[in-house]
């Protein structure tokens with residue numbers, strides 16, 4: 397972990413708009429969901445389709461949201477992934493209950509973890525807990541770092557043939573001696589809730605085809621844009637990173653929704669120049685604070701996927717997590733931004749639960 401620690405971007409002031417719920421927890425951000433009242437918010441340079449914000453029944457302050465959005469002091473709306481993810485988990489939980497009551501079907505997710513990386517163990521633990529919370533049964537296999545590829549393939553095959561399992565996730569990264577491609581190819585596409593099987597990714601890339609599953613992290617990014625009524629069609633988007641699990645599928649998804657997409661990677665010259673032209677920036681490069689405020693077009697929407705540890709002696713863990721984007725700088729320039737933590741991360745898990753539910757319904761032919 398220590399080698400991955402980088403210094404934070406220098407900035408003293410925080411400028412986020414945090415809105416308050418009428419009831420409940422004091423920490424609440426701009427209300428992300430659609431509602432009954434339709435208002436248009438004149439966000440700086442941000443195109444918001446028929447923007448709809450909170451209904452009072454959910455306890456969010458409509459007037460606070462709109463007045464905050466209308467102030468001209470260059471403060472970004474905080475896209476609260478944690479709150480959106482909570483709503484999605486609640487929706488999944490009620491649908492899981494319906495499947496159980498009406499059809500006696502309980503969705504099942506199998507997770508295979510190879511090795512003992514602390515971060516992977518934490519992710520798997522969180523996924524398991526989230527499954528329990530919504531009523532999805534989780535099955536877990538933990539294999540030692542030095543097990544063989546065949547052993548992993550054997551477990552996948554058992555889960556492929558187990559009717560109580562509707563989703564299979566092989567936690568990445570795998571140990572170096574394993575062939576990731578062989579392993580991901582072997583997950584049945586009907587149970588490929590991560591969307592990493594090349595047949596699913598291939599369908600995502602092809603016009604006129606629909607994948608059975610869309611990878612969870614980019615799907616979560618798109619869901620955040622949709623729920624905030626952020627116009628994608630005709631906009632310029634920059635995706636920083638081209639990995640199979642985040643950057644590449646994120647770029648495909650934006651393109652499918654008619655954005656004009658540029659992918660920035662480690663060999664791109666003048667990334668700042670490219671990013672500065674973008675109305676929507678999705679960053680997934682894994683470099684703390686790479687994207688400075690000066691890289692952003694005023695009013696851009698920033699989705700920060702990066703999860704990077706930076707040294708922080710004041711934190712109990714000795715480090716804290718930051719994104720790829722220098723948050724304090726970006727929120728003065730952007731019109732909307734996801735925080736880290738509490739942005740895309742919780743959405744990834746919510747999408748995994750949602751994909752598992754969809755899979756169970758599809759396998760059992762339930763509408």
Ligand SMILES: NC(=O)C1=CN([C@@H]2O[C@H](COP(=O)(O)OP(=O)(O)OC[C@H]3O[C@@H](n4cnc5c(N)ncnc54)[C@H](OP(=O)(O)O)[C@@H]3O)[C@@H](O)[C@H]2O)C=CC1
Nearest residue numbers: 613637638639642661662680681682701702703740741744
């Ligand atoms: N929030 C969430 O749910 C998730 C967060 N993550 C986080 O997102 C980040 C990216 O993850 P992942 O895609 O798996 O990472 P990878 O390491 O697989 O990919 C990183 C990508 O970033 C590119 N890159 C590296 N350096 C630069 C640079 N200086 N400028 C521009 N591009 C660069 C690489 O380019 P090249 O191809 O040329 O090497 C590569 O395409 C990490 O911080 C990870 O922890 C990941 C998954 C889920």
Ligand SMILES: Nc1nc(=O)c2c([nH]1)NC[C@@H]1CN(c3ccc(C(=O)N[C@@H](CCC(=O)O)C(=O)O)cc3)C=[N+]21
Nearest residue numbers: 565566567568569590612703737738739741742744745
């Ligand atoms: N087969 C596979 N599928 C994945 O989806 C997958 C994977 N392998 N390998 C690793 C990455 C990473 N990833 C994250 C999921 C949730 C958070 C998350 O919930 N983060 C919290 C913070 C958590 C904390 O505080 O430690 C947040 O951003 O708020 C982060 C990262 C999924 N990945």
